[in-house]
Amino acid sequence: MEKIVIQGGARLEGQIPISGAKNAALPLMAASLLTSDTLTLGNIPDLADIRTLSQLLTALGVGLNHEKSAEKTSLSFTARDVYNTTAPYDIVRKMRASILVLGPLLARFGEATVSLPGGCAIGNRPIDLHLKGFEDLGADIELADGYVRATAPKGLKGAVVHFPVVSVGATENILMAACLADGETVIENAAREPEISDLAHCLQAMGAQIEGLGTERLVIQGQPQLHGAQYNVMADRIEAGSYIAAAAMTHGKIEILGQDLLPIMTGFADTLKSAGVSLTPTDGGILATLKRPKVKGLNVVTQPYPGFPTDMQAQIMAMMTLCDGASVITETIFENRYMHVPELTRMGADITVHGSTATVRGVSHLTGAPVMATDLRASMSLVLAGLAAEGETTVNRIYHLDRGYERLTEKLYACGARIQRQKAENT
Numbered sequence: 362m363e364k365i366v367i368q369g370g371a372r373l374e375g376q377i378p379i380s381g382a383k384n385a386a387l388p389l390m391a392a393s394l395l396t397s398d399t400l401t402l403g404n405i406p407d408l409a410d411i412r413t414l415s416q417l418l419t420a421l422g423v424g425l426n427h428e429k430s431a432e433k434t435s436l437s438f439t440a441r442d443v444y445n446t447t448a449p450y451d452i453v454r455k456m457r458a459s460i461l462v463l464g465p466l467l468a469r470f471g472e473a474t475v476s477l478p479g480g481c482a483i484g485n486r487p488i489d490l491h492l493k494g495f496e497d498l499g500a501d502i503e504l505a506d507g508y509v510r511a512t513a514p515k516g517l518k519g520a521v522v523h524f525p526v527v528s529v530g531a532t533e534n535i536l537m538a539a540c541l542a543d544g545e546t547v548i549e550n551a552a553r554e555p556e557i558s559d560l561a562h563c564l565q566a567m568g569a570q571i572e573g574l575g576t577e578r579l580v581i582q583g584q585p586q587l588h589g590a591q592y593n594v595m596a597d598r599i600e601a602g603s604y605i606a607a608a609a610m611t612h613g614k615i616e617i618l619g620q621d622l623l624p625i626m627t628g629f630a631d632t633l634k635s636a637g638v639s640l641t642p643t644d645g646g647i648l649a650t651l652k653r654p655k656v657k658g659l660n661v662v663t664q665p666y667p668g669f670p671t672d673m674q675a676q677i678m679a680m681m682t683l684c685d686g687a688s689v690i691t692e693t694i695f696e697n698r699y700m701h702v703p704e705l706t707r708m709g710a711d712i713t714v715h716g717s718t719a720t721v722r723g724v725s726h727l728t729g730a731p732v733m734a735t736d737l738r739a740s741m742s743l744v745l746a747g748l749a750a751e752g753e754t755t756v757n758r759i760y761h762l763d764r765g766y767e768r769l770t771e772k773l774y775a776c777g778a779r780i781q782r783q784k785a786e787n788t
């Protein structure tokens with residue numbers, strides 16, 4: 362295992378290039394199963410989750426080619442000789458987004474057997490909305506021995522799929538399946554995250570007929586088959602927001618490098634600005650600084666897009682530990698996404714949690730301490746706190762971070778952070 366050791370207090374100044382978005386790349390990779398042609402994806406981030414899904418696709422029989430240029434990675438997927446439609450537990454348990462292979466396998470091959478993903482640290486993460494959607498499209502669903510077995514021997518049939526709860530993954534799974542269904546599918550109350558529009562744009566490049574991108578109503582005309590395409594993964598808005606928080610918390614000045622970042626940061630760019638962060642567009646991206654002595658306390662409620670994203674909740678909470686006054690944060694998406702709270706408290710933060718609401722009272726400073734990462738975004742909030750704290754912070758179990766942040770220590774080190782990865786004793 363490895364840990365990250367940070368000597369806090371450095372003002373971060375410099376440039377941070379934003380990688381391709383994990384939560385766009387994963388469904389895009391699954392979409393390769395919808396065609397026997399080659400799908401080439403550019404700007405793929407080099408992350409543990411990407412490697413896990415690549416491993417799963419290979420196990421299904423998908424041909425995989427890496428093209429690594431100086432700083433970008435392209436992956437080519439060819440699902441011509443798929444000989445296995447079962448996604449095994451030992452891979453799915455590592456990354457629940459593996460469930461995204463279910464829709465494409467079912468739509469293309471008429472069957473799919475996928476291990477139930479199980480819960481994770483932030484919640485029990487059911488997949489009932491995915492399964493109901495497939496039944497609406499005419500599939501038979503069986504649950505046995507911890508697996509979902511979905512079959513549609515006569516193919517899927519277009520239908521109206523209404524989601525009572527907004528679900529990113531369920532929207533993506535049904536959207537992909539509907540592309541090969543017979544007839545028209547309407548997805549009502551669809552999630553509207555930018556990563557879904559990214560997936561839809563790629564599917565359109567593959568020949569899919571999709572209308573309503575960016576809205577809660579997607580209309581898909583099923584096609585007999587899709588063809589290959591070349592597509593670049595969009596930038597990671599959550600990574601960008603995380604490093605903007607780093608600039609604010611260290612009173613630094615970081616140019617976040619990437620094209621068209623502000624439009625995809627709807628939902629939290631304004632929140633950051635109302636906290637006192639200035640986001641100035643530059644030729645290369647966005648210059649982030651804090652334009653007041655302390656972050657301004659805010660009320661934040663996580664919502665589906667275009668609301669404040671749950672994936673930025675832990676990071677803005679880290680920011681608010683040093684706020685002027687107090688802040689109230691309400692997590693409405695996941696039932697257990699406050700595991701960063703006890704760790705931040707150990708660093709001197711003043712946070713009380715009642716149910717889904719956390720009250721954060723600003724303190725004058727944080728103090729470095731050994732802390733434990735529990736999930737991807739919680740680990741980032743601990744890194745942020747460590748960068749701002751006085752003294753040394755050690756973040757253990759950083760395999761959580763490696764799932765979603767590409768070259769994190771290098772990117773921060775280049776801006777003057779006193780940060781390094783080290784081998785960890787048995788933690």
Ligand code: EPZ
Nearest residue numbers: 384458486487488489490491528529530531672694695737
């Ligand atoms: C995606 O997860 C993201 N993961 C998550 O990012 C993100 O937090 C989440 O969307 C919300 O934005 C990927 O894109 C790979 P949901 P997903 O289905 O699709 C409930 C990160 O840190 N629900 O939108 O699993 C569910 O329990 C990760 O990068 C059902 O009840 O999220 C939750 O309360 C963490 N039944 C709510 O809906 C279902 O069938 C939203 O979940 C599906 C979901």
